[in-house]
Amino acid sequence: MANSHRRVLICGASIAGPALAYWLNRYGYETVIVERAPGLRSGGQNVDVRGAGREVLRRMGLEPAVRAATTGEVGTRFVGRDGRTVAEFPAGRGDSDGATAELEILRGDLAELLVGRTAERTEYRFGDRVTGVEQDAEGVIVHFERAPEERFALVVAADGIGSRTRGLVFGDEPQIRSLGLETTYGTIPRTAADDDWWRWYSAPGGRSITLRPDPHGTIRATMSVVTGRGRPRPERGDLDAQRRRLRETFADAGWEVARVLDGFDRAEELYTDAIGQVRAPRWSNGRVALVGDAAYCASPVSGMGTSLALAGGYVLAGELAAHVDHRDAFRGYERLMRPYVAQAQNLPPGTPRLANPASRLGVGVFRGVLRVASTPVVARLATGLFTPPADAIELPDYAHLG
Structure with missing residues (x-):
């Protein structure tokens, strides 16, 4: 690709987009x-940086900054209605192990680090979006909601599971596979009784509540409920409707439900999502490619979203640098990433119902299994129970290219 044709538009400024921009700039x-x-x-909520994702951060020189911004989470505790610990699993000590990764960071804090590392060489345009894409032999004419149309050599959609850009180019082709779980995320005040454990409470009715520490003196809370796979993705924007729905669903759940509901009533931002995966048969169409959740969301349940985003941005940029023809680059990107994505999306049988039982008996059985799994001998044998497949890719070395 000639120098005059090295202008790339990336849609989305979360993790995958800035990570891709960093390597393309290189x-x-x-x-x-x-x-x-x-x-x-x-x-945003806590995200794990594991395996290949952590290796990408090392190659970017960002691992020390991420470590300095970690949430301080020391592990995962499952608790009962009275708040007493049922079972606990300390944070991992390596690149990949543990329900709580050694590197835990808020999504927004990681995005801020990535944007800061790319701001000098990447132009950021906030408050706008792509409304149309026209491809020809020379490039892509992009139409924006606010800015004038503009020509780029390539366009990459990195704008999440519900990617609007993907819809413009791929239509309904990528399938979003619902996991039958709806989760609401919010930030609530921290109290003196809070500690640095990720506390998880399961209630009958397929419901769960979690509280996680952050480095900003607040608590990141979630409320999840099993809904069935046919339920449509929630409409966002009507906070009062979200709050009413949560009270109707969780009012009798127990544990700290009153505190979380009251906190969500006062929260400036609530984010409700139907948890799912993106199963796209292809990740490129002409001069438009997909990366991160827009291409292969594995769901928050997998614990692999951030690592997939970082690794995907690294590989896509490296393949573009290694090939003259973007079509060869896109094929190389898929060949390298597909096996990694497939393993990350292969969730344990029964997910997410296993951790969100419908009946009181089911909750009791789940807690019994956790008690056994947390004992020292069994914990050593069952290390993989809470460890995602974070090392299932050997990252190519593109250092000689830039």
Whole structure:
């Protein structure tokens, strides 16, 4: 690809987009990132950085900064209605092990680090989005909601599981596979009784509540409920409707439900999502490619979303730098990433119902299994129970390219 044709538009400024921009900049590409939010989205929930994702951070020189911004989470505790510990699993000590990864960071904090590392060489355009894409032999003409149309050599959609850009180019081709779980995320005040464990409470009715520490003096809370796979993705924007729905669903759940509901009533941001996976038969169409959740969301349940985003951005950029023809680069990207994605999306049987039992008996059985699994001998044998397949890819070395 000639130097005059090295201008790439990336849609989405979360993790995959800025990570891709970083590596493309290293290889001499000019990058523009368009993000429909009015500014960089701060905060968000805890994300794991494992295996290949952590190796990418090392190659970016960002691992020390991520370590300095970690949440401080020391492990996972499953608790009963009275708050007493049922079972606990300390944080992992390596690149990949444990329900709580050694490197835990808020999604927004990681995005801020990535944007900061790319801001000098990447143009960021907030408060806009792509509304049309026209491809020809020379490039892509992109239409925006606010800005004038513009030509790019390539376009990459990195705008999440519900990618609007993907819809413009691929239509309904990528299938979103529902896991039958709906989760609401929010931030609530921290109290003196809170500690640095990820606390998980399961209630009958397929419900769960979790509380996780952050480095900003607050608590990241979630409320999840099994809904069945046919339920449509929730409409966002009506916070009062979300809050009413949560009270109807969780009012009698027990444990700290009153505190979380009250906290969500006062929270400025609530995010409700139907948890699912993206199963796309292809990750490119002409000069448009997909990366991160837009291409292969494995769901938050997998614990692999951030690692897939970082590794995907690294591999896609490296393949583009290694090939003259973008079509060969896109084929190389899929060949390298497909096996990794397939393993990450292969969730344990019974997920997510296993951790969100419907009956009181089911909750009791689940807690019994956890008690046994947390004993020292069994814990050593069952290390993989809470460990995602974070090392299932050997990252190519593209250092000689840039």
